[in-house]
Each structure stands twice: as C-alpha cells, then as structure tokens.
Amino acid sequence: MSTSVLATDNLVLHFKKNRSLIDLLAGKPPQAVKALNGVSLDLKKGETLGIVGESGCGKSTLARAIAGLYKPQSGDIQFHGVSTSSNKGAALREYNRRVQMIFQDPYSSLNPRLRVGDMLREALSVHNMRPPEGIEERINELLDLVRLPRDAADKLPHEFSGGQRQRIAIARALSVEPEVLIADELVSALDVSVQAQVVNLLLSLQDDLGLTVLFVAHDLRLVRHVSHRVAVIYLGSVVEIGSASGLFAKPKHPYSQALLSAAPSLDPDEKGNQIVLSGELPSPLNIPSGCAFHSRCPMAEPICRQTKPMLRGHPESGQVACHLVDPTHN
Amino acid sequence: MMLKRLLPHKTQMLVLLRPGFLVGLAILLGSLALAIFPAAFAPFEPNAFNYSALKQPPSFEHWFGTDNLGRDTLSRVIWAYSVNMQMAFVATIFALVIGVTVGALVGYYGGIADAIFGRCVDAIITFPFLVLVIAVVAVLGPGLTNMYIAITLVGWVYYARLMRAEIMGQMANDYAAAGKVMGYSDRRIIFRHLLPNAITPVIVYWMTDMALAILLGSSLGYLGLGAQPPQAEWGVLIAEGRNFITTAWWLSLMPGIAIVLTGLGFSLVGDGLADLMRPRG
Numbered sequence: 298m299s300t301s302v303l304a305t306d307n308l309v310l311h312f313k314k315n316r317s318l319i320d321l322l323a324g325k326p327p328q329a330v331k332a333l334n335g336v337s338l339d340l341k342k343g344e345t346l347g348i349v350g351e352s353g354c355g356k357s358t359l360a361r362a363i364a365g366l367y368k369p370q371s372g373d374i375q376f377h378g379v380s381t382s383s384n385k386g387a388a389l390r391e392y393n394r395r396v397q398m399i400f401q402d403p404y405s406s407l408n409p410r411l412r413v414g415d416m417l418r419e420a421l422s423v424h425n426m427r428p429p430e431g432i433e434e435r436i437n438e439l440l441d442l443v444r445l446p447r448d449a450a451d452k453l454p455h456e457f458s459g460g461q462r463q464r465i466a467i468a469r470a471l472s473v474e475p476e477v478l479i480a481d482e483l484v485s486a487l488d489v490s491v492q493a494q495v496v497n498l499l500l501s502l503q504d505d506l507g508l509t510v511l512f513v514a515h516d517l518r519l520v521r522h523v524s525h526r527v528a529v530i531y532l533g534s535v536v537e538i539g540s541a542s543g544l545f546a547k548p549k550h551p552y553s554q555a556l557l558s559a560a561p562s563l564d565p566d567e568k569g570n571q572i573v574l575s576g577e578l579p580s581p582l583n584i585p586s587g588c589a590f591h592s593r594c595p596m597a598e599p600i601c602r603q604t605k606p607m608l609r610g611h612p613e614s615g616q617v618a619c620h621l622v623d624p625t626h627n
Numbered sequence: 628m629m630l631k632r633l634l635p636h637k638t639q640m641l642v643l644l645r646p647g648f649l650v651g652l653a654i655l656l657g658s659l660a661l662a663i664f665p666a667a668f669a670p671f672e673p674n675a676f677n678y679s680a681l682k683q684p685p686s687f688e689h690w691f692g693t694d695n696l697g698r699d700t701l702s703r704v705i706w707a708y709s710v711n712m713q714m715a716f717v718a719t720i721f722a723l724v725i726g727v728t729v730g731a732l733v734g735y736y737g738g739i740a741d742a743i744f745g746r747c748v749d750a751i752i753t754f755p756f757l758v759l760v761i762a763v764v765a766v767l768g769p770g771l772t773n774m775y776i777a778i779t780l781v782g783w784v785y786y787a788r789l790m791r792a793e794i795m796g797q798m799a800n801d802y803a804a805a806g807k808v809m810g811y812s813d814r815r816i817i818f819r820h821l822l823p824n825a826i827t828p829v830i831v832y833w834m835t836d837m838a839l840a841i842l843l844g845s846s847l848g849y850l851g852l853g854a855q856p857p858q859a860e861w862g863v864l865i866a867e868g869r870n871f872i873t874t875a876w877w878l879s880l881m882p883g884i885a886i887v888l889t890g891l892g893f894s895l896v897g898d899g900l901a902d903l904m905r906p907r908g
Contacts, residue, residue, distance in 0.1 A: 364808045393810030406801035410823045419819075420809055466805075473809065 301378070302509045303363070303396065303477050304339035308372035310355075310362055310533075314582070330581050332358040334533040334589075335372065337608070340477065345503065345510040347524030347541065349517060349556065351578060355533040356513045357401075360481040363511065364398040365389070394424050397475035401482035403462035407454040413440075413465055414450030420472040435472070443468040443498060460491030464498065471502065478503075479511045484519070496523060517560040521545050529553045532581060532589040535608060539615020549617045552590050588620065596621055643903070651895025658889050661705050662712035671699035673706035673859045682875045692877040694867065700877060703859040704885050710771075710860045711889070714844035715837035718778040723833055725779070726786025727826070733787070734794030735817050744787070751784045760843065761852060769852045778843060782836070789832055793825035800824075827904040834897025838890035845886055861886050 311329035332355045340346050348356050361367050363374060365381075374381045376392060384392055400406035408416065417436045421427055427435045437447050443464040454462055463483065470478060483499065484492040500523060503510055514520050520527055521541055528538040529550065537550040548554045555572040574593045579585055585592045591601035600620050608616040643649075661668055670690075671677075677697030685692045691700035733744045751759070763777035797803065798821065806816040841861075847853035848862025856863050861882040868878025 361804070366804050366807060390810040393808060398805070398808045400801040400805060402801060405799075406805050408802040408820050408824065411820075419811075423809070423811060423815070469805070469809070 300342050301339040302342050302376070303511075304375045304378075305336055305359075305363065306373045306375060308333050308336040308359070308362060308369050308374065310358060310367055310369045328582050331584050332533050332581060333362065333369065333372075334584065336530070336533065336535055337372075338528060338535065338538070340509050340511060342509055343503075343507055344525040345512050345523055347520035347527040348511065348513040348530060349515065349520050349527060350530035351556070352515065353578065353581065354530045355581075356515070356530055357481050358533075359530070360398065360479045360511065360513045364396060364479050365393060366398075390424070394473045395475050396477040396479065397470035397473065398479040398481065399463070399466050399470050399483055402486045403459055403466050404486070406466055407462055407469075409454055412451055412453055413445075413468075416465070416469055417450070417472050420469055424473050426473060439468045439472055442471065442502065458491070459487045460495055463487060463495050467495075467499065467502070471506070474506075475508070477509045477511065479513070481513045483512070483514070485514065485516065492519075499523070517545075517557060529556060532579065532584055534589060534605075535616075535618065536590065537615065537617045537619075538608070539611070539617075543615055549611060549615070549622045550619050551594050551596055551621075588618075643899070645899060647895050648899030651892045651897075651899060654888060654892030655896055658708055658712055658892060661708040663709070665706045665709050669699075669702035669705040671702040673703045674698060674857055682871065684875070685877055691881040692875065694875070694878055695871060700864075700881050703864055704861070704882050706859040707861050707864060707882065707885070710854055710858065711841050711844060711886075714771075714775075715841050715889075715893070718775050718840040718844060719782065719833060719836050721775075721779040722782035722836075723786050723829070726783040726788075727790050727822070727829060729783070730787035730790025731794050731817050731822055731825070734791035735798070735813065735821065737795075741791075744791070748784050748788055751781065752788075756781060757843065757846065760847070761850070764847065764852045769855065771854050774844065774847050774853045778840060782840075785836070786829060786832070789829055790825065793828055794821050797821045797825045827901070830904065831897050831901040834893050834900060838893040841886060841889055841893075845882075 310333040311331050314328040314330060316325070316327055336355075336359055338346065348359065350356050358367065362369055376396065381392055411419075414436055417439055418432055421432050421435055422429070436450055440447050440449055445461060445464055445468070449457070449461075449465070454465065457465065463486075478499075480499065484495050487495060496519065499510070502508065510523075512520060512523055524541045526539065527541045527544050528535050529544070529548075529552065530536070531552050537544065537548065537553045539549075544553065545557060548557050555574050558572045572595070574595075576593045579589070579592055585602075587603045588594070588597075588601040588606050591597040594601065598621065604620070606618045606620045608618045609622075611617050611622065665673075675698065677693065677699075680689065680693050680697045682695050683689055683693045683697075689699050689701065691704060693699055694703075729744070733741050759781045760774075760777045763780055764773055767773035767776060794817070803816055803821060806820050811820075844853055845860065845862030845865070848860045849866045850862075851866070854860035854863050856867065864882040865879045868875065868880075868882075871878055
C-alpha cells in the first residue's frame with residue numbers, strides 16, 4: 298500500500314473582487330471568484346496525478362495553492378500527514394524546499410538577469426544543500442541531469458530556447474531535492490517538437506529520483522501518457538478521480554465523458570460520437586447551486602439542482618461526484 | 628555580483644559607439660574633471676579682484692571676460708563646476724535611495740501601505756515641484772545644505788512612484804513566484820530578483836533628474852535661496868550678471884551655456900544607458 302505524501306482536504310479558495318464605490322453605495326454584496334470549492338486530493342508516493350479540466354476551472358489555482366503561493370480560505374494541505382496551514386519561518390522554508398513547482402511559461406519564470414549558474418548556486422546555498430566547496434560540482438551534476446551542456450552555467454536565460462529554458466527551470470526545482478514536483482502546464486508554452494523531449498525528461502527523472510508529481514495540463518493525451526491517476530476538475534471541484542487507464546477508457550461522470558470525447562483522436566473509426574455540451578461555462582463568480590455541472594448536464598435531474606454530490610467510491614477503482622452514477626453497479 | 632548582473636550583453640555594448648552617447652559621455656567626463664580639479668583648469672583665482680580689468684569683454688587673456696570687480700568669468704564658471712556637479716549628485720542620490728527602497732517595498736507588499744503611499748504621492752505631486760522646494764527652503768533657511776534637504780524631501784516621491792510601478796510590472800512575471808516557491812525571503816526576492824530588473828527606468832530618470840537638479844539648484848542660487856555669493860555657482864553668477872546684462876552680456880551668458888551643456892551631457896548619457904541596460908528576452 299503506497300503512502301500519501303501530500304493531501305488537500307476540502308480546499309476552498311476564493312478571490313475577492315474589488316468593489317467599486319458605486320457598488321458599495323448601491324449595497325451590492327461583495328463578489329468573489331470561487332476558484333476552488335472544496336478540493337480533496339491525495340498524492341501517493343512516487344505517483345503522477347494528472348489534473349485536467351477546461352480553462353478557468355481552477356487547475357492552476359490548485360497548483361499554486363499547493364505550492365504555497367495562495368493562502369486558501371479554508372481547508373488544509375497536509376504534507377506527510379502534518380497540516381501545513383500554520384507553517385512559518387523555517388518550517389515554511391522546509392515545505393517550500395520539499396514541494397517544488399515548475400511554471401507554465403519558461404520565458405517569465407527565469408530571472409532574465411541571472412546566469413543559469415547563479416540561479417542554481419542561489420538555490421543550493423539558500424537551502425544549504427551542499428557545503429560551499431561542493432556547490433560548483435553540484436551545478437554541473439544538475440546540468441547533466443537535465444541534459445544541458447556544462448557551459449550553460451555562464452549563460453543568461455535569453456540565450457536558450459523554450460525547451461532548454463524549461464529544462465533550466467526543472468534543474469532549479471530539482472536543485473533543492475524536492476519530494477513533490479508540481480508541473481503547471483509544463484509544456485503548453487513549448488513547440489510541439491520539444492514537448493516530448495521535456496515530458497520524457499520529467500518521466501525519467503521521476504523514475505530515477507522517486508519524485509511524486511502533480512501534473513496539471515489541458516492536453517488530455519499528454520496527461521494520459523504521463524499520469525498514473527487523473528482527477529477531472531469542473532468549476533473548482535473534483536468531479537471524478539481514478540486510474541488514468543480506467544478513467545480514460547470509461548469515464549463515469551457526464552462531464553468527464555464530454556471532456557474526454559472532445560479530445561481529438563487519430564482513429565478514423567472514432568468519429569461522430571463527440572458529446573457537445575450545451576451552454577457556456579458558468580462564471581466562477583456565480584456558481585450554480587447543487588451540482589455545479591447541472592446547468593450543462595444532459596442528464597440533470599431535480600436533485601442535481603439542490604444538493605452538491607460528494608465524491609463516492611466506485612467499484613472500478615475510482616471516485617465520482619454525481620448523483621446519477623450508481624456506485625453499486627455500472 | 629550586483630554589478631555583473633546589471634552589465635549588458637556584449638552585443639548591446641554597441642550602443643556605446645553611438646555618437647550621441649559618446650558626445651554625452653565626453654561632456655560628462657569633461658565636467659567631472661573640471662569639478663574635481665578646478666584649480667588645474669582655471670587660469671585665475673575665482674574670487675581674485677582685479678581693479679585694472681573691470682567688465683572686460685572676452686579676450687585672449689580673459690576668454691569669458693571679467694565682471695564688475697575684475698574677477699575672471701572663465702575661472703568662476705570652472706570653479707562653479709564643483710558646486711553644480713555636486714548638486715547634481717547630492718541633491719538626487721538620497722532621493723534615489725529612499726525612493727527606490729520605499730517604492731520597491733510598497734510595490735511588493737501592496738495593501739494598506741500602498742494605499743497610504745498613493746495618497747501621499749498625490750498630495751505631494753499636486754504642488755509644483757519648484758514651489759514646494761522653495762517653501763521648504765523658506766522654512767529651513769537658505770543655503771546649500773538646506774536646499775539639498777528640500778530637494779530630497781520632495782524628489783524621492785518621483786523615484787518611489789516609478790519604482791513601485793516597475794516592481795508591480797515585474798511581479799507579473801513568474802520568476803517572482805518561483806522565488807517564493809524556492810523558499811526565498813521577501814528581502815531576497817525584492818532586492819536580488821525584482822530590483823535589478825526594475826531599476827533601469829529609474830537609472831535613466833536619475834540621469835535626467837541630475838540635469839534637473841542642476842537647473843533647480845541654479846534657479847535657487849539665482850533667487851538667493853541656494854548657494855550664497857561670493858561662492859561661484861552658475862545661478863549666482865547669472866544673478867550677478869543680471870545688472871549688467873545690457874553692457875556685459877558675457878557675465879550671464881557663459882554660466883548659462885555651462886548649464887545647457889552639462890544638462891545635455893546628462894540627457895545624452897541617460898538615453899544611451901536606457902538602450903544599454905534594457906534586459907533581453
């Protein structure tokens with residue numbers, strides 16, 4: 298039985314919208330973008346958990362909240378079973394060291410004025426990863442690890458391509474020897490030709506270093522390729538979570554079914570069965586009552602408008618949040 | 628370390644070869660030489676009276692002529708370089724340091740501090756700069772030191788405003804968030820990561836501000852609020868020549884040209900630095 302490394306427990310994160318003076322005078326209630334509405338997930342040691350969902354569903358917010366960039370309003374993030382909400386000072390730094398993140402855009406996530414070597418040296422020395430005399434050697438090791446030439450250390454970020462920059466970002470994250478790596482849209486800013494290179498690098502590093510990875514992406518085929526388990530998010534809530542093979546082969550939640558059917562297929566026989574959802578994605582300022590998906594669900598029933606469905610175990614090794622999916626049989 | 632990161636890439640060094648930048652640099656270096664070693668360049672003592680040569684027009688002996696007490700104008704203009712170049716630096720450096728620090732902190736933390744800062748800035752910039760400085764000098768009393776204090780008190784706001792906006796712009800980049808995820812302290816993120824990327828416009832503004840400080844300093848000198856006669860200072864010199872403007876034009880014109888030339892030097896160098904320090908991709 299694999300153990301849980303990192304778990305989120307009913308994570309809620311709302312961004313308050315600034316009220317204009319006129320709204321204030323008119324007595325309009327304050328509005329908030331409800332980015333995360335009770336997300337509970339757990340990451341098991343050494344696995345890759347894929348997070349999928351459409352734009353604006355809260356994928357990136359979830360990644361950033363776990364990395365500690367946003368403070369959730371309620372709920373908790375547990376690291377090795379210990380709550381992180383009261384972390385301060387040294388404990389917070391230690392958490393930051395052990396849970397690292399790689400950002401979507403390698404053109405903005407690297408300081409344009411720092412040479413690659415200085416970037417790694419800084420990370421190594423701030424966290425005392427090596428004695429001062431061992432730092433140069435470790436920089437070379439890290440560059441080897443992400444397959445960059447050693448003279449890269451003396452160069453500035455603008456001298457590299459997007460794929461190389463993303464590998465620099467990976468080297469920086471790995472320099473502090475983390476246990477958990479959060480990859481937020483790791484390759485979506487890269488050319489298709491280098492996407493595979495970077496993803497395969499991540500996979501081989503995961504094997505070598507025993508990393509636990511949270512892989513946030515909107516590219517469904519990519520997520521299927523890299524993930525052991527996948528969670529589908531809709532408007533800040535997990536609607537279904539299960540093994541990658543099981544979920545992709547047989548999605549249970551009507552939203553998962555629609556989302557996965559939208560992925561393009563190379564199989565010429567597989568056409569014409571795309572589920573087209575009616576309506577737009579509701580605004581996260583104003584999330585529908587009950588099941589957030591009921592306004593677009595082709596199978597919605599009265600109960601869906603009233604009660605929010607909880608994630609329930611499904612015999613085929615997954616969990617689904619839907620009133621209409623019977624947990625006892627298919 | 629800091630300097631190394633502020634230095635530009637090789638290809639950007641080509642900016643250094645542009646004529647505008649070279650001319651500006653030559654003017655500034657020349658001004659600096661005159662300011663540091665005025666005695667080596669000035670042919671006469673700046674305050675030596677010569678009653679046998681009163682109000683003489685420019686000649687081979689007195690290139691810029693002499694004033695009503697027979698003092699050599701060229702020597703006085705040269706000696707004024709040390710006062711006026713000192714003005715350019717001293718009147719701006721404290722404003723720069725205070726403004727950059729406050730602006731960086733306010734831009735990074737935002738919130739209430741930012742709101743209070745915003746109102747203060749609004750209050751200060753609604754007054755015309757010169758009027759406010761004159762008001763402060765009037766309270767403190769005339770003289771160079773009080774003038775520096777007055778210019779710093781008002782001037783830091785402009786640096787802080789610029790810095791705040793630049794820091795906020797830089798924070799849209801993920802490298803600031805990456806620093807947080809790496810567990811770096813706020814101080815490290817602000818001063819090691821954000822500041823070197825945000826400082827360029829401030830440095831460029833500093834160059835123009837130094838020119839403005841010379842202008843402002845000589846204006847106050849002219850009005851009798853800055854340097855006091857008989858000290859040689861361009862504003863004081865222009866004021867002294869004012870009474871004889873119809874009969875001895877060189878008394879006011881020569882220090883005026885020095886002001887224009889030095890201001891031009893700062894502006895040209897500022898332009899060159901703007902191109903040079905722009906970070907790439």
